[in-house]
Amino acid sequence: MAIDYNSTLNLPLTDFPMRAGLPQKEPEFLKNWEEGSLYEKIIEKNKNKPTYILHDGPPFANGDIHLGTAMNKVLKDFIVKYKNMNGFNSPFVPGWDTHGLPIELKAMKKMNTNKENMTPLEIRRVCNDFAHLYIDGQKKQFKRLGVLGDYKDPYLTLKPEFEAKEIRIFGDMYKKGYIYKGLKPVYWCPKCETALAEAEIDYADIPCDSIYVKFPLSKDNGAIKNLGIDASKVNFVIWTTTTWTLPGNLAVCLGPDYTYAFVEVNGEILVIAEELISSVMEAAEISEYKILAKVQGVELEHCECAHPFIDRISKVIVGSHVTLESGTGCVHTAPGFGVDDFEVCNHYDDIGIVVPVDNKGLLTKEAGEFEGLTTDKANVVILEKLKELNVLFAEKKIQHQYPHCWRCKNPIIFRATEQWFCSIDAFKNQAIEEVRKIEWIPEWGEDKIAGMISDRSDWCISRQRNWGVPFPIFFCKNCGKDYLTDASIDKLVAIFGKEGSDAWWKYTAEELISEGATCPECGCKEFTKETDTMDGWFDSGVSHAAVLMEREDLKWPADLYLEGNDQYRGWFQSSLLTSVAWTGKAPYKAVCTHGWVVDGEGKKMSKSLGNGIVPEEIVNQYGADILRLWVASSNYHSDVRISKQILAQLSEAYRKIRNTARFILGNLNGFDPENDLVSNDKLTDLDKWAIIRLGEVIDKVKAAYDAMDFHVVFHTIHNFCVVDLSNFYLDIAKDRLYVEAADSETRKAAQTTIYKILLALDKLLAPILSFTADEIWQYLPKTDECKNIESVLLCDMPEAENMSVDASFIEKFNKIHELHDEVKKALESARSEKVIGSSLESEIIIHTKDAALAEFMNNNAKDLTSIFIASAFSVDTDAEGSYVSSELPISVTVKKANGGKCLRCWTYSSTVGTDSEHPDLCARCKKIIVG
Numbered sequence: 010m011a012i013d014y015n016s017t018l019n020l021p022l023t024d025f026p027m028r029a030g031l032p033q034k035e036p037e038f039l040k041n042w043e044e045g046s047l048y049e050k051i052i053e054k055n056k057n058k059p060t061y062i063l064h065d066g067p068p069f070a071n072g073d074i075h076l077g078t079a080m081n082k083v084l085k086d087f088i089v090k091y092k093n094m095n096g097f098n099s100p101f102v103p104g105w106d107t108h109g110l111p112i113e114l115k116a117m118k119k120m121n122t123n124k125e126n127m128t129p130l131e132i133r134r135v136c137n138d139f140a141h142l143y144i145d146g147q148k149k150q151f152k153r154l155g156v157l158g159d160y161k162d163p164y165l166t167l168k169p170e171f172e173a174k175e176i177r178i179f180g181d182m183y184k185k186g187y188i189y190k191g192l193k194p195v196y197w198c199p200k201c202e203t204a205l206a207e208a209e210i211d212y213a214d215i216p217c218d219s220i221y222v223k224f225p226l227s228k229d230n231g232a233i234k235n236l237g238i239d240a241s242k243v244n245f246v247i248w249t250t251t252t253w254t255l256p257g258n259l260a261v262c263l264g265p266d267y268t269y270a271f272v273e274v275n276g277e278i279l280v281i282a283e284e285l286i287s288s289v290m291e292a293a294e295i296s297e298y299k300i301l302a303k304v305q306g307v308e309l310e311h312c313e314c315a316h317p318f319i320d321r322i323s324k325v326i327v328g329s330h331v332t333l334e335s336g337t338g339c340v341h342t343a344p345g346f347g348v349d350d351f352e353v354c355n356h357y358d359d360i361g362i363v364v365p366v367d368n369k370g371l372l373t374k375e376a377g378e379f380e381g382l383t384t385d386k387a388n389v390v391i392l393e394k395l396k397e398l399n400v401l402f403a404e405k406k407i408q409h410q411y412p413h414c415w416r417c418k419n420p421i422i423f424r425a426t427e428q429w430f431c432s433i434d435a436f437k438n439q440a441i442e443e444v445r446k447i448e449w450i451p452e453w454g455e456d457k458i459a460g461m462i463s464d465r466s467d468w469c470i471s472r473q474r475n476w477g478v479p480f481p482i483f484f485c486k487n488c489g490k491d492y493l494t495d496a497s498i499d500k501l502v503a504i505f506g507k508e509g510s511d512a513w514w515k516y517t518a519e520e521l522i523s524e525g526a527t528c529p530e531c532g533c534k535e536f537t538k539e540t541d542t543m544d545g546w547f548d549s550g551v552s553h554a555a556v557l558m559e560r561e562d563l564k565w566p567a568d569l570y571l572e573g574n575d576q577y578r579g580w581f582q583s584s585l586l587t588s589v590a591w592t593g594k595a596p597y598k599a600v601c602t603h604g605w606v607v608d609g610e611g612k613k614m615s616k617s618l619g620n621g622i623v624p625e626e627i628v629n630q631y632g633a634d635i636l637r638l639w640v641a642s643s644n645y646h647s648d649v650r651i652s653k654q655i656l657a658q659l660s661e662a663y664r665k666i667r668n669t670a671r672f673i674l675g676n677l678n679g680f681d682p683e684n685d686l687v688s689n690d691k692l693t694d695l696d697k698w699a700i701i702r703l704g705e706v707i708d709k710v711k712a713a714y715d716a717m718d719f720h721v722v723f724h725t726i727h728n729f730c731v732v733d734l735s736n737f738y739l740d741i742a743k744d745r746l747y748v749e750a751a752d753s754e755t756r757k758a759a760q761t762t763i764y765k766i767l768l769a770l771d772k773l774l775a776p777i778l779s780f781t782a783d784e785i786w787q788y789l790p791k792t793d794e795c796k797n798i799e800s801v802l803l804c805d806m807p808e809a810e811n812m813s814v815d816a817s818f819i820e821k822f823n824k825i826h827e828l829h830d831e832v833k834k835a836l837e838s839a840r841s842e843k844v845i846g847s848s849l850e851s852e853i854i855i856h857t858k859d860a861a862l863a864e865f866m867n868n869n870a871k872d873l874t875s876i877f878i879a880s881a882f883s884v885d886t887d888a889e890g891s892y893v894s895s896e897l898p899i900s901v902t903v904k905k906a907n908g909g910k911c912l913r914c915w916t917y918s919s920t921v922g923t924d925s926e927h928p929d930l931c932a933r934c935k936k937i938i939v940g
Contacts, residue, residue, distance in 0.1 A: 014913040014930070017938050018747050019756065021675025025788045029667060031632020035780045039152060047800055048101075048157045052562070054803060055098035063088055064557060064567035064597065065158075066580050067104035067166065067549050070143040071112045074150045076606040076614070076651065077573060079624040083640045084603060084719070085571055086156040090776035091714045095806040100562045101158040103151065104552060107140040107167040109545030110201055110209075111416050113476040115139065129475040129514045136476040140167060150624065154633050155779045157802075164556045166478075166548045173506035174555035175548060176481040180498035182431065182590050183482075188470075190429050190491065192362070194344070194351050195469045197424040198414040199370025199384075203473040204428050206544050207465065208579040211415045214408045217250045218392055221292060221337065221402040223279070224261055224323055228313035236302040238271055242278045245314050245325065246289065246402055248336035250409055252395075253387040256365045256376035257343030260324045261314055262353055263306035264331035267338055273299040279402070280309070282338020289337055293403035306331075306338075317400040318391075319377050324360055328353035345425040348466055364425045368473075384422060429471035429480060429541065433586065437462060440589045448599035450717060451646050458577045458585075468586065470544040477542025479513040483522050487533035496523035513538065550583030553596030566594065571601040601717055603645040609652030622651060631656055634778045638663055641719040641777045662727050663781075666774070669730040670785050672739060673767040676746045680760045683792050687761045689812060691754055694872070696762040697812055698822040699738045702729070703766050704809030710773050711806060719777065726773060734766070737829060741876050748914045750937050764790065769807035824865065825876060828855070832877050832901055835892035839903035849915045852881040854902040856890045862898065880906035880917035913938075 042048070063085055068078055085101065092099035113132070116139035117124050124132055148160050164171065182188050196205040223244035226233070233240050245261045263269060268283040274295055281289050283303060290298055312325040323342075330349040331340050344354040345364035354360045365375035372379045372387050378394075379387050395401040412421050433440075441459050449455040471480065481501045483492040500523045504512045513521070518536045527534055557565040566588075572580055581600055588596035607613055608620040627636045638659050643649040689697070706729045713721035742759045749756040767789060775782040779802065786801035798804060832855070836848050845851045857863050866873060866884045874882040890902035909921030911931040920932035927935045 012927070012929075014934075014938075017913065019676075019678075019749075019751050020747060021672065022678040023671060023674040023788060025671050025674045025785070027668070027671060029632065029634075029663070029781065031634050031780065032629055034784070035153075035155070035628075035633050038780050038783055039155075042157070042800070043152075045799060047802065048159065050799075051093050051157070051803060052098065052100050055093055058096060058098040060564055061092040061097040061099040061569075062557065062563055062567045063092075063099065063101065063569045063571060064553065064563075065102060065104045065164075066570060066572040066576065067106035067164070067552065068147065069109075069111050070105045070107050070140040070147065070165075071115045072143060074147055074624060076622060076624055078147075079150075079154055079636065080603060080606060080640050080645065080649065081572065082151050082156045083154055083637050084645060084717075086154075086637075086779075087641065087714075087719055087776045088569070088571070088717060090157065090779065090802060091806070094772065094775065094802070094804060095711065095714070102162070102164055102556065102560065102563065103148075103156075103158045103160060104164040104556065105140070105144050105147070105166070106545060106549045107137075107144070107165050108477040108542070108548050110203060110472065110474060111545075112136055112140050113474055114201065114416060116476075124475075130511060132475045133511060133514070137167060140165075153628060154624065155637060159562075164552065164560075166545075166552070166555075167509070169506050169509040170559065171552075171555040172478050172510045173502045174559060175478050175543070175551050176505060177498060177502050178551050178554055178587060178591050179543070179547075180481060180493060180495075182587070183493050184495075185435075185590070187432050187435050187590050188429060189432060190427060190471075192425055192427050193430065193467070193469075194346055194348050194423045194425045195428055196412065196421050197368075197426065198417060198419065198421045199368070200417045200419045201414060202368045204426065204469050204471060205414060205421060206469055206546055208546055208582070209415050210412045210421065211418075212410045213413050215411045215420065216406060216408055217411070218252055218388060219248070219250050219292075219405045219407045219409075220252060220392065220395070221246055221248050221289060221404070222255070222317055222341070222395060223277075223400045223402050224314035224317060224339075225400075226312060227315040227322065230309070230311045230325075232304060232308045233271075233312070236271065236304070238278060238301060242276070243271070243280060244277060244400075244402075245280045245339045246337045247339050247341040248289075249341045250407070251346075251388075252391050253366075253372070253382075253384040254343045254346045255317070255341070255391055256319060256372060256379060256387075257345045257363050258316060258323055258341055259321070259344060259360050259363060260326045260342035260350075260354060260357075262326050262328045262331055262340040262342045262350075263309060264333070264338060265305070265307040265310070265327040265329070267306045267331070267333065268303050269306055269309065269338065270303050271301040273301050280339060282306075282333055284333045285336065285338050288335075289403070292405055318394055318398055324357065326353060326357055326360075328356075346423045348423070351425060362425055366422060366424055370422060428469050431468040431470050431547075431586070431590070433462070433465055433467055436586075436590050439593065440585055443585065443589055443595040447595055447597065450599065450601040454577065454600060454602055458581060461578055461582065462586075468544075468583075470547050471541040472544055474542050475514075477545065478510050478548060479542055480539040482539040483518055483526070483536040484539065485528035485531060485533050486535040486537055488528060488531045490528055490530040491539075492522075492526065492528060492536060494523065494526070497526060499523070546579060546583040547587065549580055550587045553584050553588055554591065557596070565596065567597045569599045569601060570597045571603070574602045574604055576602070604648040607648045607650055609650055609655060611648065611650060622653075627656065631660060632780070634780045635660055635663060637777055637779070638723065641723040644720050662723075663778075665735070666727060666730050666778070667781060669734055669739070670767060670770070670781075672735075673763045674785070674788050677760060677764055677767075677790050679751065680757075680764060680790050682764055682790050685757050685760065686764070687754065687757050689810075692758045692762065693755070694818070694822070695738065695741060695876070696758050697814060697818070699733070699762050700765060700810055701812050701814065701819070702733050702738075703769055704812070707769055707773065707807050707809045714776070722773070722777065726770065730770075736833075737826065739763070741878060744875060744878070744914065748934065748937065753937075765810070771801050772804050772807050775801045775804070821865075821869070825869070825873065827897060828866070828873065828899075829876055831894045831897055831899065832879075834894075835890070835901035835903050836877075838892055844903055845905060847915065848878045849880055850906055850910075850917060851879045851903050852883075852906040852917075853877050853879045854883050854885050854890060854904070856885045856888055856900045856902065857898055858886065859898045860886070880908070 089099045089101045116136045226243035229240045270283045272279045314323040342350045344351040344362045365373045444459045518538045557563045614621045745759045771785045890900035892901040906917035908917045908919040912929040913934040918931040
């Protein structure tokens with residue numbers, strides 16, 4: 010009867026499943042993490058360590074998360090988990106932005122009711138309920154992604170304590186003179202009927218009329234007469250792409266130092282900047298013209314023109330903002346519709362301001378016959394009027410970038426209104442100084458935000474909405490003077506801290522204002538309340554103070570802010586500005602940014618294009634760990650691509666890592682690290698090499714985590730699993746693990762090595778593949794010290810082991826690895842030619858003329874035989890093999906090995922058949938089973 014030698018082998022055995030089943034299994038881990046208070050245990054474990062604070066930028070609580078939100082939170086989770094495993098106490102307090110236009114719009118739409126029929130408090134209750142609904146929904150979605158944090162006590166911008174801190178900061182900035190109310194052009198959304206901040210503006214191409222309009226000269230300042238030119242024929246030609254703004258025109262602005270020409274065309278004389286004459290004539294399709302004279306722009310200052318269709322004067326003025334990049338050099342100036350226009354007109358006492366458009370974007374009676382038209386309709390009608398009056402010099406249809414409201418997606422207008430502003434100029438230089446002290450990742454972020462701050466005008470911080478934090482300002486009923494004092498702020502802070510900002514609408518001004526309040530201007534004791542609310546960017550911008558300074562588990566400034574590239578003009582900037590204005594310092598030490606999520610072809614994802622993927626879809630099909638692996642595999646500082654094909658490729662990479670872990674677990678069956686670990690002097694040279702290589706991986710991966718280069722973490726671990734382990738070390742170690750006696754020293758040496766490898770890899774993987782790493786942890790044999798550690802996330806990062814070997818040892822294995830790779834190619838070729846089946850059927854002959862290499866191979870012949878997983882190996886210095894290496898000075902012959910096949914280890918040996926009791930075994934296997 011044949012003996013079953015398979016039963017004498019140490020074949021892998023583990024309950025760790027080959028199929029991950031992540032969509033089904035991950036919720037079980039989430040339940041265990043939550044019921045076991047894993048996050049709290051991590052923080053408790055690290056409570057005496059140095060803190061590392063990543064301050065969460067709050068997403069809007071107005072919808073489900075998208076892939077960009079998911080990527081952002083997962084990136085943060087990588088960092089926080091790594092820091093908690095690498096010597097820090099890194100609490101993560103998630104936050105939500107809960108006020109403002111985005112929530113109010115969606116809440117009212119969902120209610121399907123007319124807000125005109127509701128009181129402010131009723132609107133606010135609807136918005137509050139709506140925000141909480143999505144906070145709860147997003148919490149669940151973030152948890153499902155494996156993102157750990159203090160979900161029991163997150164920060165919300167609608168919490169009373171947050172609102173109280175916000176008005177405290179506002180009050181301090183007001184007292185420093187940084188806050189003022191004034192009439193200035195601001196971004197205005199007619200659809201939403203509110204002012205907008207620069208950060209709430211998107212740009213999109215729209216078609217428009219590019220028009221050149223003649224403004225007839227009505228009064229000469231003397232300069233034109235001195236040129237001997239007929240003033241009755243002179244027209245200043247302006248250029249605009251916003252026809253609807255012409256009713257607001259009060260001036261024509263020239264560059265004081267530019268040269269302006271008087272150009273005769275068809276009996277008229279046109280004033281145009283000299284450098285722009287050819288482009289203007291080309292637009293008008295005019296080839297014949299004559300230049301009569303030239304003057305500097307400043308010489309024409311104080312001339313007057315007649316408005317082309319309104320009985321009004323347009324002054325000729327000069328301004329440094331005029332450029333010669335486009336147009337005519339004569340700039341249409343409507344101070345009610347543009348910041349530059351407004352500011353240049355302020356230098357002239359006799360110009361004033363006209364704002365002929367209302368809150369809804371309709372032209373007012375100041376627009377004359379165009380009253381009641383929308384700006385779009387006005388574009389058409391006014392253009393026809395210009396043609397009728399023969400004042401249109403040229404027109405052209407073009408596409409140009411135009412600002413749009415980032416929420417309703419409609420074009421906005423510039424419109425002068427009374428708003429509250431934060432004077433950035435007052436502390437702009439200090440803010441830029443602070444920018445230079447911060448670590449920006451990538452580095453170009455520093456110049457980007459410094460440039461934005463340098464170029465920006467004052468920050469419009471008021472909104473005409475009900476859902477927000479009110480301005481804590483009262484107005485004197487008699488003279489209208491605004492009123493804010495330490496006492497008034499103190500009282501409001503106390504009230505808001507208990508009841509929240511609803512109190513502003515719940516109580517009268519008399520009930521809210523401090524006792525004994527008296528107007529410093531006129532002595533009146535009666536007051537009204539400001540009705541505007543604060544910009545949502547001011548809300549979230551003070552979170553550094555309302556959260557980091559107020560919670561005992563956090564600290565100020567934050568070690569890191571991490572958000573999308575759009576936040577250079579948003580949260581990064583509003584946080585920096587409020588912090589510098591309030592404290593003189595930046596609220597963060599480092600800032601890291603990521604790009605947008607795009608489809609596999611690099612296109613922006615959207616429902617209309619049909620290329621959108623939602624996080625839930627990925628999690629349900631692949632599991633959260635695959636989504637996390639996608640985040641880790643990307644160079645996230647640029648735009649990040651995603652597609653089903655990319656996810657499939659990542660799933661394959663995941664399987665390589667998982668199968669490596671499963672193979673190791675299977676070969677650790679029965680291994681007790683408390684008793685079976687062997688010392689380093691008992692390891693083979695191959696084992697030592699693997700431990701050294703593991704140490705290199707540990708150091709590289711930890712350095713990549715520190716640098717937040719997660720794609721380096723992923724690729725380093727994946728390559729280690731595939732190249733160094735599966736294709737090399739583990740492939741070679743199979744023989745010892747399967748064939749040697751279960752309790753043999755050589756097998757235990759291999760088990761010690763693979764145990765150390767998997768233990769370290771599991772910890773390195775934990776911040777990224779949190780679910781899979783924790784699953785591996787449940788199956789991994791443990792020392793007594795580790796048996797009570799319920800999650801790998803409660804462990805510390807591994808340290809590279811100091812294996813005392815010299816440089817020649819490393820050089821030896823580098824050479825062996827190179828030889829192995831070349832021999833493997835030769836074996837594949839021989840296998841495809843049917844010379845052999847498995848590599849153990851082979852005898853390998855390496856041919857070389859390199860004497861030193863031949864000597865090296867002969868000295869290591871025994872090791873190389875097992876490393877090549879062959880039955881025999883020899884070196885030849887004369888002939889040449891059929892496989893010629895392009896990498897090394899060798900060629901290889903692969904032939905069928907001599908001897909019989911051992912039925913236990915599958916090697917071919919002349920010793921097979923020499924033992925009568927075990928004729929099917931080689932001498933080595935016979936010794937192993939007999940003893």
